[in-house]
Amino acid sequence: MTGSKTNSSADPTPTGVPKHLQGIDPNQVDWKAKDQAYWKEHLSPEQFAICRDAGTERPWTGQYCRSHEPGMYYCACCGLPLFESTNKFESGTGWPSFTEPYTKDAVMERADNAFGMSRVEVLCSRCGAHLGHVFEDGPPPTGRRYCINSVCLFRK
Numbered sequence: 001m002t003g004s005k006t007n008s009s010a011d012p013t014p015t016g017v018p019k020h021l022q023g024i025d026p027n028q029v030d031w032k033a034k035d036q037a038y039w040k041e042h043l044s045p046e047q048f049a050i051c052r053d054a055g056t057e058r059p060w061t062g063q064y065c066r067s068h069e070p071g072m073y074y075c076a077c078c079g080l081p082l083f084e085s086t087n088k089f090e091s092g093t094g095w096p097s098f099t100e101p102y103t104k105d106a107v108m109e110r111a112d113n114a115f116g117m118s119r120v121e122v123l124c125s126r127c128g129a130h131l132g133h134v135f136e137d138g139p140p141p142t143g144r145r146y147c148i149n150s151v152c153l154f155r156k
């Protein structure tokens with residue numbers, strides 16, 4: 001990010017590194033030890049509701065849903081590399097969609113039976129952030145569709 005400091009704290013996280021990750025080495029932080037008060041302070045209200053409370057952004061509203069610029073997508077909470085633009089595809093769903101994570105260990109998956117649906121939730125393996133869900137209707141070669149909320153990511 002370059003330029004002005006006119007952003008208010010209410011702005012959605014722009015492309016670039018979130019403030020709470022600037023000037024630190026995110027690999028040296030015990031992210032799992034951060035409590036809800038920490039996240040409430042450092043995330044936008046929408047990010048908090050989605051990343052820390054398993055919410056979902058409205059389709060086609062996220063800054064990355066139509067974006068296919070090259071780059072790495074990092075966890076907006078802890079800065080872990082999660083997805084690469086080379087694995088991003090246009091799913092037509094209104095959420096950023098990837099065929100696979102950057103590494104096998106970058107994300108965790110767990111059963112999510114909320115709202116009477118049987119889905120598989122995707123979480124950041126380092127900080128436990130809710131990212132979205134994974135479905136088995138993706139394109140080759142993996143056949144998987146990682147359906148991820150834009151606000152849980154930043155691209156660099």
Ligand SMILES: [Zn+2]
Nearest residue numbers: 075078124127
């Ligand atoms: Zn994370």
